[in-house]
Amino acid sequence: MVVELVERFAEAVPGKRLPGTAQVARCERVDQERYAQKQALEEFRRAVEETLRELGAATPAQFRDRLGLTRKYLIPLLEWADRRGITSRQGDTRVLRA
Numbered sequence: 001m002v003v004e005l006v007e008r009f010a011e012a013v014p015g016k017r018l019p020g021t022a023q024v025a026r027c028e029r030v031d032q033e034r035y036a037q038k039q040a041l042e043e044f045r046r047a048v049e050e051t052l053r054e055l056g057a058a059t060p061a062q063f064r065d066r067l068g069l070t071r072k073y074l075i076p077l078l079e080w081a082d083r084r085g086i087t088s089r090q091g092d093t094r095v096l097r098a
Contacts, residue, residue: 031076044077045086049096057093 027035036044044067051058051066058066064074078094081087087094 030080034073034076036077041077041080045081045084048078048081048087048094052087052094052096057090057095059092059094063094 026037028038028041030036047067082089085097088097
């Protein structure tokens with residue numbers, strides 16, 4: 001979370017900016033408060049695609065059980081996948097976009 005990064009690096013970073021441009025370049029914004037490493041997001045994308053190819057559609061609970069993520073992190077990641085065009089929300093489920 002951005003708030004956690006600012007708190008952690010507040011003393012080392014003047015003006016409470018995120019640490020190092022190189023570190024930020026390896027990250028992508030998930031939502032207003034969360035960033036994730038691009039590599040981790042790619043792994044998440046692959047896991048979501050694999051799950052949806054197997055199940056056809058999946059609820060957040062099914063993703064949670066398969067991926068071992070709590071809803072606190074899972075929902076923003078699923079919304080990220082929706083915005084990126086990886087998935088589409090249909091009611092309580094997500095499906096792969098064509």
